[in-house]
Amino acid sequence: MENVTNPEVFTLSGLNEKKEYKYILFIPTLLCYLMILLVNLAIIVVVVWDRNLHEPMYLFLCNLCFSGLYGTTGFYPKFLHDLLSDLHVISRVACHLQVFIIYSYVKSDYSILAVMAYDRYVAICRPLEYHSIMTKKTITWLIVYCWIVPIVFESLILYLSLRQVLCGSHIEKMYCENWAIVKLSCFSVTTNNIFGYCVIVIYFGHMIYIVCTYFKLIKTCVNSKENRSKFMQTCLPHLAALMNVTIALLFDLMYSRYGSKDISQDLKNTLAIEFLVIPPLLNPLIYGLKLTKVRSRVFWWCIKYK
Numbered sequence: 001m002e003n004v005t006n007p008e009v010f011t012l013s014g015l016n017e018k019k020e021y022k023y024i025l026f027i028p029t030l031l032c033y034l035m036i037l038l039v040n041l042a043i044i045v046v047v048v049w050d051r052n053l054h055e056p057m058y059l060f061l062c063n064l065c066f067s068g069l070y071g072t073t074g075f076y077p078k079f080l081h082d083l084l085s086d087l088h089v090i091s092r093v094a095c096h097l098q099v100f101i102i103y104s105y106v107k108s109d110y111s112i113l114a115v116m117a118y119d120r121y122v123a124i125c126r127p128l129e130y131h132s133i134m135t136k137k138t139i140t141w142l143i144v145y146c147w148i149v150p151i152v153f154e155s156l157i158l159y160l161s162l163r164q165v166l167c168g169s170h171i172e173k174m175y176c177e178n179w180a181i182v183k184l185s186c187f188s189v190t191t192n193n194i195f196g197y198c199v200i201v202i203y204f205g206h207m208i209y210i211v212c213t214y215f216k217l218i219k220t221c222v223n224s225k226e227n228r229s230k231f232m233q234t235c236l237p238h239l240a241a242l243m244n245v246t247i248a249l250l251f252d253l254m255y256s257r258y259g260s261k262d263i264s265q266d267l268k269n270t271l272a273i274e275f276l277v278i279p280p281l282l283n284p285l286i287y288g289l290k291l292t293k294v295r296s297r298v299f300w301w302c303i304k305y306k
Contacts, residue, residue, distance in 0.1 A: 007092065007166060009089050009091055009169065010089065010091075012090060012174060013171070022083045023083070026083040029079065033080070035281060036069070036280045040068050041065075042288070043284045043294065047062040059143070060115055060142075060143070061116075061294070064109065065283070068109075068280030070101065070105050071102055071280065073101065075276045079175065094176075096158055096176070098176040099161070099177060100158050102177075104153075104154040106275065107149070107153060107203060110207070110245065111206065113241060113242050115142045115146055117209065120213070121217060124217055124221065153199050157178055157199070161192065164192070165186045166184040167184060168183075169184070237287045241279070241282075241287070245279045245283075251271045
């Protein structure tokens with residue numbers, strides 16, 4: 001461990017390739033980020049401007065796309081800069097800000113997916129009560145929940161992390177991550193670990209809720225052709241988005257907590273950034289291609305403004 005106390009600057013590892021390889025990697029990374037911006041902004045603009053899409057499902061989808069933009073903004077600009085730089089460093093303040101943005105985005109994603117599952121449950125299992133349950137006030141509170149609770153949790157994690165006295169300044173990742181910072185602490189991190197695991201359990205509970213909701217939806221849809229059609233049209237994209245986020249986050253969690261030094265650097269990098277690449281890119285594409293209203297509106301806007 002380095003003989004450092006509360007360093008003001010962290011060094012990041014992961015980009016050890018030769019300079020020419022980093023330049024080559026810069027182009028597909030930039031294209032990927034631009035594609036993420038394009039597809040997510042397309043969904044957001046279409047939903048916001050088209051009054052016909054001001055329904056709960058599409059408003060929640062709009063928030064899911066905004067969450068993807070928010071989270072990737074915490075990663076891509078710094079990563080693209082590092083690809084063109086020989087020195088991969090980040091200030092402590094910027095590092096904690098990056099942690100806050102990336103991991104509040106992950107929590108927000110799960111919250112939005114849970115809310116979308118609830119919306120589909122009411123729409124399919126209690127259709128006659130849908131409009132009396134999913135009022136503007138309810139929708140507003142659900143959206144507030146999707147953002148405020150993750151921000152509060154991440155703020156508490158940030159507070160606990162800032163209290164730590166650090167004896168190291170090297171983060172073994174391409175970006176800042178709370179567990180990587182906590183491991184640099186000079187003293188016990190029991191409180192951080194306990195709170196961190198509690199938050200993991202809470203959001204694991206979100207996933208359990210979504211899975212249970214889908215079992216209920218499947219049981220309801222089996223005996224109704226109309227419900228089966230509604231399930232295929234609106235629920236399959238949601239299920240694909242859930243699997244997308246869960247698998248990506250599982251890779252990151254397993255790598256952060258139990259990653260082996262024997263794993264190749266390329267595999268480490270892939271595991272580390274998978275949840276920052278795949279979900280923000282695929283979620284809007286999945287919904288944009290599957291939901292007829294969204295797809296038709298996007299095509300109409302493209303033709304109108306080409």
